[in-house]
Structure formats: structure tokens, C-alpha cells
Amino acid sequence: MRSRTLAKRRAAVAAAAALPLLLSACSAGSLGSSSGDGSATTIKLMVDNAPDNLQAAKQLAKDFQAQNPKIRVSVETRPGGADGDNLIKTRLQTGSMADVFSYNTGSLFQQIDPTKNLAPITKDPYVNKLDKSFLPQVTVGGQTYGVPFGPALGGGVLYNKKVYARLGLTVPTTWAQFIDNSKKIKAAGVAPVIQTYQDTWTSQLLVLGDFHNVSAAEPDFAKKYTANQAKFATDTNAVKGFEHLEQIHDLKLQNADYASATLAKGLQMLATGKGAQYPMLSTVIGAIKTSNPDQLNDIGFFALPGDDASANGLTAWFPNAFYVPKSTAGDKLTAVKKFLSFAASPAGCTSQAKASTPTGPYLVKGCALPPDVPTITKDVASYFTNDAQSPALEFLSPVKGPSLEQICVQVGSGITGARSGAAQYDKDVKKQAQQLGLSGW
């Protein structure tokens, strides 16, 4: 696999030539205070630039330094999304990664080649404190590589409780009830299901958030899917997400401006009661808090309902994790491990919750949510307490196609039907599986 071809060596030379540029660009973005104390060890922590994550990381660094005066943590940022992916891959490949960095868990984590690039932390004592549901997300080949950064989150439906109360509706536990509710909401002149296709990614929730129902009906779907034995288009349970998307379009249950609305617009509609239900991730709490702080507690959360009310439960997304690259060594490695131990402790959770509103429970033993969290967080957390949750597909299988958002927009706008959309997605994931070199594709 690691053939030393000429072209490859040349690419390495080109990368090395670009490296000084990259490094200088990154140090310019450094946000931490550099200390004049000669005996202190400074470790660099890289997080993405989403405000919630950045605030939480800074607070963690601050509280950690208060406990460990000999260690300074300098927080630097990276862009999110695909740009961030490329930056992380490049810096890992060139051995220039910060001493500790945050990145996704689950399938994206597999793509940064953990066994080759990351230092395992399996034997460290703080790993025992991690929640059982979280460990598989950062473990490859029996080795654990990360501790959670931030809370878990839920993918489901945000709903306006005032609208629900006014119309005398109850939280649906089956999809049929959801449609009934939506029809009543529509009759009352409120947009029943908010869709916001200007921000394409928001279109995927009806498909991705339905996965708890798929795995409830078919526990081994993820395994068969990874092995290329199950397909979205041909599996009667898996295709339902796409069918739901088609149905809300056909029944005209979307807001009128679904094609041009943005996430921010959708959240405002929801908070002000112009829209009643919004399939979404609970991460948007921060955005609602900024745009509509007074209405934040009017909004609740329920899991996307499936056909079986008894299996009703939440599709859960796991938090990012802190990882240590192999390039970290010596004093810095010792300091980084102290930092990880702090992050994976109740004190670490408290520190993060101080800086950013939790979107769900922290997956560290002994961590409790502060009592004043928004309704959405409480609703999400209750699914975890009742153990009515299962991971989203992207945490069970590395196979995730890049075009799902566009395909969902097509189905949700009536450009293509549910089945052909699902079939398109099956084609899309094939590339990802081949790129990862999975067997059976």
C-alpha cells in the first residue's frame, strides 16, 4: 500500500515546500496567552471555530490552568467542515499537528487513519470514566484514542410547545400521529414542518434522524449496510426516511419558502410560532439562544417517530473528541494526558457547561447537567436517562455518502421521488466505501 512511487515523493516535496506557509498561517491564529514563565510547559490545543466549541475549549483551558499552574494551554482554531478536514489531514500527514486536537468521532474519525497518526490512550485511568456508549466511537482495533469534548446531541424534531398547547396536540410516538398533528397545525394556519433548503445540510434530518427506527426494526442493518448487503432503496425500513421527506412535500406540509429559507430563518419561524415543527439537531440551541432568547423555553424536542410506538426512541449523535497525534512527546505528552484526564472528569463537564449551553448529556461518568438547561436539552437528556436512544448510522458504519444533502433537497422539493432518491444515495455511498477500501464493495 505504501509504495514509494516517484510521484508520491514529489508530492511529499511539494507538501514540505508548502509547510512553512501553513505553519505561519496557523500561529497567527493562535488565541492563547503565551506565558513568560520559563518552567511552564505549553501545550497547543486545536479546536474548530464554532463559537460554542471555542468558548468551551477556552473555559476548559482556563480551569485546567488554574489547577495546573505549571502547564499553559494555548487554544488555536481551525475552520469547520471540509476545509477543517483537509487541514487536519495535511497537518497530521506532515507531523505538524497541535499537541492535542478535537475532531469528529465515528466514521470521520476512521478517515484520519488513527492507527497510523494518533497515540493510543487505552491504558490511561481516565478512559474508565467514559460512558459505554461513547467508547466504540473512538476505538479502533482494540485501542482507544480520544475523550469526549462537548455533550451528546439528538437528531429529531424541535417543536413549538405553545402551538402544540394551543391546538391541544400531544407529542407523537408514531409517524401517522405526526402527520395527523401536522394536518391540524396546517388547518390552524401555521407551517407544520419547517424545511430550509438554502442551508442544504438541514434537509437530511428526516433521513438521518429516522435511523433509530431502522435499527429498532432491523438491529443488524448497520452491519449489513457496511458489508454491502443492505441498501437504502431496497430495504423497506431504511427507505422510510426518504418516503417521509416525499410525503411532507406531497401533502404540502412544508413552509411556503422552504426552497430559499435558511437555518436561521427556520429557527426564527419556530421560535415565533410561525412554524410548529422543525426536524433538526439539538446543536442549534446556541443559535436560538442568540436570536430568540425569550422564546428558548417555548421550544421542546421529540425523537422522530417511526411506525412502532413501543420502539420510539432517539437517534443520538456523539460529541467530538480530543485526540493526541503521534508527534506529541515528552513533557508535552505528560501535560496533554493531564489535560485529557481533566476534560474527562465532572470538573471538566462543569467547566464546559459554564461556557456553552449543553445540547444533551455529557458522556462521562459522574457528570450531571446543570439544573437551568433549556427545555430542549432536558428533553434530549431524558431519552438517554430512559435508555431510549441508539447511535446514528454514521457512528455505526463508516459508509456515508457526501451527496445526501443534495439528494434530500431533490426528494423534499419533489424533483425526484423517494425510491430514486434512495437509489441515488446508494450509488453515492459506494464511492465512499471504495475510498475507504472496505471489503465487499
Added chain:
Amino acid sequence: MTTLAPTTPPKATSHEAAARQRRSGRTRGTYPNWFYLPAAVIYGTLFLVPTFASFYFSLTRWTIFKSTFIGLDNFTEFFQEPALVKGFVNTFLYAVVTSGLKVVLGLLLGILLTSQIRARGYLRSVVFFPVLVSTVGVGITFTAFMDPSYGVINKALAAVGIDGPGWLTDPSLALFSVALVDVWKGVGLATVIYIAGIVSIPQDYYEAAKIDGAGPWQLFRNVVLPLSWPATSTVIILSLIGGLRSFDLIWAMTRGGPGFSSDVVASVIYKQYQAGFYGLSTAGNVVLFLVVTAIVVPLARFLARKEVQR
């Protein structure tokens, strides 16, 4: 070579021979070979090596960490990409629509702005102004203008009683809306090229035609149009190449959406990069390179021949 000049013959002849040799050396190249070296090294490392490396990587499955040779699989995969066929059709539509409109509007504006009108210099700079503005900025601004419910375009249409369409959200309209913005932004350059072309037509032709009794239409048809042909071919080539590899405006306005309905080849390739399919997207770039070459080289020859035959 000159250092090997013989020393034995009389001075005069040796001097002459040396001069001759220097002169013949000059016809081979103005500078000694080492003089080319820095440029050659830069050209080699920054252009030649990446070009050939990309041909190689287009035949591999390439993560940033490792590459596996897979033959032509990337190309088969790329041509099976559902968005790609649409992307190709859209690319041609986009290139033809934008370059066609730029030719027509550029010529008309060129004629207007070479005529004796008031504030000609000011008007010339006004038509060129959009060329200087950042493409992404233009894209974002027009996205706001074209919003179906809140955009100024549809609000203005509503004021006169027309229910405006979803410029960027209607799948059958999105690409053309972007193309119109592209024309608005690029027509200034076409106009400037036409102004230069029209101004360089000698006055004698106009006078000769007028003496023969030509009216304004005949002047345009038989003098301006044929004699500004170099300008036309430049505009066609430039805007066609620009249209074929267009990406920034489309990405800023629709990101290929809604769905895949305004995807062009370049945006399909970009999405493959984003998804981390580096080998696949490199294959896409090789395909784009070949397609653009296959269209532009014969077209340039054809246009050049027409110019000579005129």
C-alpha cells in the same frame, strides 16, 4: 563554443570568426543556458510535475495518506456520477448562453459607447465596473436580490403586478439566473474589447460606404460587423473558456442546487474534493482539461482562419 576559438591564425581572421560564431550563437538563443535555469526549475516544480502527477493520481484511489493504483476505475466512476451528465449539459448551456449574450450585448454596448454621446468616458467606466468587483461578492448580493419572497427583484415585479419566479430555487431556472448574473458581471470586458475593435476601424471605410449610399444598417452589417471580427473571436474564446470552467459564481449563488440542477463540471469536481475522493476528482480535472482543449483548440483555429480569409 566561443572559448574554443583557434589562437594560431592572424588576429583579424580570428576576430572575424569569433564574431561570426557569436552571431550564430545568438540565433540559437539570446541567453546562455544557465540563465534559463531558475525559470525552468520553477516551471518544472510548480507546473510540469503537478500536471504529470495529476495524470498519475487520476489513476489511483488516493486519500491524502496513501494511494492505490486502480487503473481507469476513476474515469468509469466519474462518468457514472449521476450529477455529471447533468453537469456536462449544464456546462455547455452555461458557456453558450453566457458567451452568446456577451457577444450580442458587448457589440451593442460597444457601438453605443463609441458613438457621440454625452459623458462617454464615464459611461464606459460604468459598464466596466462590475468586472472589477469580487465574483463571490456579486454572487452573494444577487442571491439576496433573487430571493423569491424577500428579494428586491421579485418585490419590484410584485409592484407592477407580476408574480416573480423563484430565480434560484426553481430547478429549471436556477442555471439561467446565474448565467444572467455572469453576463452582467462579464459584459464590461466584452464591451471594452469591442470598443477597441470598433475604434480601430479606419474612417475611410465608413466614408467609402457612405459615398456608395449605405444606410446605418448596411454600415453596421458590412463595415462594423466584419471589421470587428478579431474582437468577436476574442470575446467568444475568452467567454467560452470562462463559461466552461465557470465555478465561483455558481458556487457562491446555488452550490449546484437545488439538488443537482445547476451543477457544472467544475462544481461536480469540487464536491468530489470536498468529500475526500482525491483520485476521483483528479480524474475529473483531467477530463475537464481534455474537454476544454478539445473544444477550444479547434474553435480557436476556426476563428483564426475566418479572420485570415476575410
